[in-house]
Amino acid sequence: MRILIVDDNSTSLQSLSVVLTDLGHQPTTFSEPVAALNHAKESYYPLIITDIKMPTMDGLTLLAELKACETSKRSDVIIITGHGDMDTAITALRNGAYDYLNKPINARELAAAVERSAEHQTLLFENTDLKQNMEERVAEAKESLQEDLEKMRSQLRNVSGIGEIISGSSRMQEIIRDATIFHHEPDVPVLIEGETGTGKEVIARLVHHGDTHCDTPFVALNCSAIAESLFESELFGYEAGAYTGSRAGGSAGKLELAGNGTLFLDEIAEMPLHLQPKLLRVLEDRTFYRVGGLQKKRFTARIIGAGNKNLERMVEEGLFRRDLYHRLTVGHLRLPPLRERQDDIPKMASLFLRNQVKRKGKDFRSIAPETLTLLCEHPWPGNVRELENTIERAVLIHDDIELRPEHIEFLTASRSTDSIPDITVPLHQPCPLPSIDIASSAIILPxxxxxxxxxxxxxxxxxxxxxxxxxxxxxxxxxxxxxxxxxxxx
Missing domain, CATH: 1.10.10.60 (Homeodomain-like)
Structure with a gap:
């Protein structure tokens, strides 16, 4: 969507322009309101964002001039006001402003306001179509606005980390359904198990966000990346003077930082055994203490654990607490490896190809059937991550209309190398051959x-x-x- 921004503060002007560009819009900036007004009289902008306090012409005057102009009278105008200046904001709304934003501007609030404006502009054009019987003109405008909306939603999904989830197989559809159900039960802990590269964090973010975008924090902690001596303070936080070298004012841990959102404990099998009872207490009582602290703190976030190890086996071997395991598996998701969901591979490969072509500016448009066969027959020990990396490598090295088998020769080469058994055969001793039921003498060739x-x-x-x-x-x-x-x- 084309957006006109007016602000005499160059820093603010640049910041707004960068955020809106990242969301897929086309901002045009003016630091001088009179020049912006003259430009708006010549070119239509669905949305105009203007500061309220400017030297040559204030925002309210500019608003009145824009609403009096034939070209810009249908434009949505968002006014930027300072905190505590509600009277000015109310006056602006009464005079025709679409919305207002308080300084300092929150990027998420800005994105939401722009999306509402885009939807509003879509409705305006639809009404114009009904009144003026200009279906072609309105259809083009609506398509443009819908593309802008989708770009913005895509940007928000990328920021949140949800991305696009392929759910062709019935098992993945069940997992996505259950993840959405768990989203609505924040008090229920969730354990996500699966091999490396199956997308455990993506599913964890789906549990966090549900089928919409969630504003609460998603705090991730990789349990295998924290030294055991620092794990407790990293998770629970610590008070001032709790140990030598600690910060003077203490520090909040991941339990506090998660707020009302989600704490994602990746590689939870690596959590030190002596700290597991404390995590269990957090899940049971929803309270905890900082290291060296005397004040009980409330825990209001959701806990999601994930790992590629067999926790049930670790419980039997005494390497993971049984009571914590059973508490975590109230919400249990087990992600299947890619080799067990081959029906998803063609769709995944096509999605990854489109994404990489867009990022790298290549010409690939489709995947050859022979290439899809090779992809579906590959065992994918690295699962979805390996498939995505394979497509990225092929697009990086080659450029063509169709992704052909020769573009992924490195994949078949690595597979043949990996398939060589790691055995040692003594000298002068024949290597045993695999036996078959059909005797070679029984095969008669014409x-x-x-x-x-x-x-x-x-x-x-x-x-x-x-x-x-x-x-x-x-x-x-x-x-x-x-x-x-x-x-x-x-």
Missing amino acids: DTPFSLEDLTLSVIRKALAKFDGNKTKTAQYLGISRYALHRKIS
């Missing part, structure tokens, strides 16, 4: 040329008949993925 592809299809059909048409069992029997089987018989 004298005339034949199609290997037809032979392969014939073997697949016999295997399908062997398992009564069960594609999953057939794929396992033939040592190929279900997606590859589908490709061969389709």
